[in-house]
Amino acid sequence: MAVASILKSRVEVDEWRNLVKARPRTLERRRRLANAAWLTAITGGFFLAVAPLVSVLWTVVSAGLNRMDAEFFTSSMRGVIGAGGGALHAIMGTVQITLASAAISVPVGILAAVYLVEYGRGAFARTLTLLVDVMTGIPSIVAGLFAFALFSLVFGPGMRAGIAGAIALSLLMTPVVIRSTEEMLRLVPVELREAAQALGAPKYRTITQVVLPTAASGISAGVMLGISRIVGETAPLLLVAGFTDSMNYNMFSGRMASLPVFIYSQWQNKGIDAAAYDDRAWSAALTLIGFVFVLNLASRMTSHLLTRKSR
Amino acid sequence: MTTATAVIAASQVDIANFSASYGSTTAIDDVSLTIPASSVTAFIGPSGCGKSTLLRSINRLHETLPDTSSTGSIRLGGTDVYGTGIDPVVVRQRIGMVFQRPNPFPAMSIQENVLSGVRLRHHRLSKATAEMLAEWALRSADLWGEVKDRLGKPGGGLSGGQQQRLCIARAIAVQPDVLLMDEPCSALDPVSTVAIEDLIAQLRREYTVVIVTHNMQQAQRVSDQAAFFNTAGAGLPGRLVEYAPTERLFSEPAEQATADYVAGRFG
Numbered sequence: 196m197a198v199a200s201i202l203k204s205r206v207e208v209d210e211w212r213n214l215v216k217a218r219p220r221t222l223e224r225r226r227r228l229a230n231a232a233w234l235t236a237i238t239g240g241f242f243l244a245v246a247p248l249v250s251v252l253w254t255v256v257s258a259g260l261n262r263m264d265a266e267f268f269t270s271s272m273r274g275v276i277g278a279g280g281g282a283l284h285a286i287m288g289t290v291q292i293t294l295a296s297a298a299i300s301v302p303v304g305i306l307a308a309v310y311l312v313e314y315g316r317g318a319f320a321r322t323l324t325l326l327v328d329v330m331t332g333i334p335s336i337v338a339g340l341f342a343f344a345l346f347s348l349v350f351g352p353g354m355r356a357g358i359a360g361a362i363a364l365s366l367l368m369t370p371v372v373i374r375s376t377e378e379m380l381r382l383v384p385v386e387l388r389e390a391a392q393a394l395g396a397p398k399y400r401t402i403t404q405v406v407l408p409t410a411a412s413g414i415s416a417g418v419m420l421g422i423s424r425i426v427g428e429t430a431p432l433l434l435v436a437g438f439t440d441s442m443n444y445n446m447f448s449g450r451m452a453s454l455p456v457f458i459y460s461q462w463q464n465k466g467i468d469a470a471a472y473d474d475r476a477w478s479a480a481l482t483l484i485g486f487v488f489v490l491n492l493a494s495r496m497t498s499h500l501l502t503r504k505s506r
Numbered sequence: 507m508t509t510a511t512a513v514i515a516a517s518q519v520d521i522a523n524f525s526a527s528y529g530s531t532t533a534i535d536d537v538s539l540t541i542p543a544s545s546v547t548a549f550i551g552p553s554g555c556g557k558s559t560l561l562r563s564i565n566r567l568h569e570t571l572p573d574t575s576s577t578g579s580i581r582l583g584g585t586d587v588y589g590t591g592i593d594p595v596v597v598r599q600r601i602g603m604v605f606q607r608p609n610p611f612p613a614m615s616i617q618e619n620v621l622s623g624v625r626l627r628h629h630r631l632s633k634a635t636a637e638m639l640a641e642w643a644l645r646s647a648d649l650w651g652e653v654k655d656r657l658g659k660p661g662g663g664l665s666g667g668q669q670q671r672l673c674i675a676r677a678i679a680v681q682p683d684v685l686l687m688d689e690p691c692s693a694l695d696p697v698s699t700v701a702i703e704d705l706i707a708q709l710r711r712e713y714t715v716v717i718v719t720h721n722m723q724q725a726q727r728v729s730d731q732a733a734f735f736n737t738a739g740a741g742l743p744g745r746l747v748e749y750a751p752t753e754r755l756f757s758e759p760a761e762q763a764t765a766d767y768v769a770g771r772f773g
């Protein structure tokens with residue numbers, strides 16, 4: 196019996212060897228072909244996706260460098276006709292409006308996400324999640340119209356101010372912050388919350404001392420993502436912050452320029468010396484891309500620093 | 507003359523007719539047992555018989571999961587921890603817990619981890635007190651020598667066994683009366699396991715230790731009394747089958763099921 200079973204397995208082993216040996220040529224060929232086909236498709240897809248990006252970047256950099264000079268970053272367009280002038284007023288406007296939107300969106304977004312993950316149960320939480328989803332898809336012009344209507348109702352029609360732009364943008368940024376914070380909070384292991392609770396920590400202390408710090412790097416990345424989402428928005432700002440050629444440091448009164456609107460207006464209202472307007476538009480575009488780039492870098496750095504601390 | 511009620515040690519745990527459920531499934535049914543102070547009590551039994559559920563009910567962690575419920579009473583030093591007006595947070599401050607997988611807080615250093623219980627409760631510590639307390643807790647957890655030069659480093663950088671001892675240090679830094687341990691060695695290598703077992707032997711002088719373990723030898727090595735739980739099948743409620751001094755439970759069990767389980771015939 197033992198011999199028979201050994202023989203049988205011998206036979207099987209031989210058959211298997213033959214199979215393996217017999218297959219290589221045809222099978223190997225097919226495998227290689229399939230491999231090559233997939234590699235081509237994947238690489239092709241990659242280049243297809245990256246080509247427009249590279250092209251845009253190349254165009255913006257090459258055209259934008261023309262006016263990357265000191266004057267561009269130190270002066271406004273006040274009284275400038277034709278060549279010269281700068282985008283300082285638009286840069287400052289973008290910085291102020293973006294910071295103000297973040298100041299609104301970050302606390303609201305983080306608190307909302309904490310509610311959804313740590314406290315929210317049942318129909319109310321589900322409705323809230325649905326609303327956040329819907330908000331993520333709001334067209335930016337609608338956010339602009341909302342802020343326009345709000346400020347018209349409160350301060351009378353035609354009110355323009357940087358803060359109105361910030362409120363419109365925060366409407367776009369908040370759902371991004373909620374979503375990404377929510378995801379990061381859900382990644383914090385239940386064991387950590389239980390460990391904190393088992394130490395006799397009240398729930399809110401568990402959240403502020405354990406859950407949020409553990410998720411900090413992810414949350415900061417989400418905030419940066421939210422900022423990148425709004426920093427290039429044009430339509431709402433055009434509507435409620437308006438445009439000006441002059442510096443305006445006051446968020447609460449008067450029109451306030453911003454980089455996207457600056458680009459738009461330079462492009463749209465060219466003077467006699469059209470090239471000067473084009474150059475300023477391209478340089479402003481390059482500055483904006485630089486902004487987003489720096490933000491991304493900063494987000495990577497903060498999350499790197501924060502995660503390294505935990506290792 | 508003796509009074510009718512014996513003096514109850516402050517850290518004795520009396521469980522009476524206790525049941526706990528997840529939704530409609532009862533995990534542990536009608537358990538009554540007394541866990542004496544300053545000793546080690548082992549919970550043994552096959553997976554799914556409700557040992558963890560009962561353990562997590564002692565510090566009221568069970569109720570933090572959604573849709574859970576419990577009946578019966580658990581007394582700590584004579585006071586029902588489920589009594590009206592008892593804050594579960596206060597209960598947990600007196601009953602520490604160590605989990606199966608070491609779970610130091612990743613965003614905190616070793617010292618911060620040890621002191622986290624105190625800080626989470628809002629107490630402020632002077633630098634000197636903090637250092638003293640951290641050293642005391644780490645010494646009690648037999649970890650001081652290994653980490654004293656890197657107290658500011660993250661706890662995640664330690665080995666699994668060291669992390670678990672860090673978690674024990676964290677639990678005893680708040681000076682609880684009772685220490686619950688849910689399979690504290692099951693994620694550890696044999697050497698770390700021995701270290702934790704030695705530690706438990708020291709801790710039993712000052713704390714009431716309750717340990718869930720799947721390891722029969724471990725139960726025999728570390729515990730003074732052992733409770734054997736069993737369930738008639740998956741999803742059916744777990745019951746206390748036998749509770750006796752460890753030596754007797756293993757050498758002359760009263761129940762056939764206990765005998766079969768400790769002999770390794772099932773589970």
Ligand SMILES: Nc1ncnc2c1ncn2[C@@H]1O[C@H](COP(=O)(O)OP(=O)(O)O)[C@@H](O)[C@H]1O
Nearest residue numbers: 528533552553554555556557558559560571741
């Ligand atoms: N979070 C949970 N939700 C629902 N059922 C659970 C949960 N945790 C445990 N159970 C169930 O409760 C019973 C007891 O589980 P547990 O207390 O973890 O047993 P043990 O620790 O003895 O292995 C099991 O049937 C298990 O499926």
Ligand SMILES: [Mg+2]
Nearest residue numbers: 557558559688
């Ligand atoms: Mg268990």
